[in-house]
Amino acid sequence: MPAELHMSVDERRKYLRLMQPSYRKANKHERGQMLTHMEVATDLDRKTLVRLLQTDLERHPRQTPRQRTYGADIDDALRIQPLRLDKRAATPYNAGASPPYPQVQP
Numbered sequence: 683m684p685a686e687l688h689m690s691v692d693e694r695r696k697y698l699r700l701m702q703p704s705y706r707k708a709n710k711h712e713r714g715q716m717l718t719h720m721e722v723a724t725d726l727d728r729k730t731l732v733r734l735l736q737t738d739l740e741r742h743p744r745q746t747p748r749q750r751t752y753g754a755d756i757d758d759a760l761r762i763q764p765l766r767l768d769k770r771a772a773t774p775y776n777a778g779a780s781p782p783y784p785q786v787q788p
Contacts, residue, residue: 691741694724698731699739706735 689697698720705716717728724731752760 689724694726695734695739695741697724698734702735702739 701716701720705713708716717731720726720731721728726734
């Protein structure tokens, strides 16, 4: 068993959703104690916890799609590369020629 277990993002959100109502009702001193406890439990800093506890804690889908990572020159190279591999693999092995790898003699 690992020495440290870390919460996934979904587990953190679930934990914070449980703590959010009592955090909102607590006074300043109690909030400080709760933040200390939540810091230890989630491995998040206080500023992040305060920001998250003021939101609805729902994960929203991306508003705009991601931009293309590679340019046109890389796309062209990726489109050509499989054709080169197919040509090499399609060449028949000539039985009279030396094999492409060294032979081990027993």
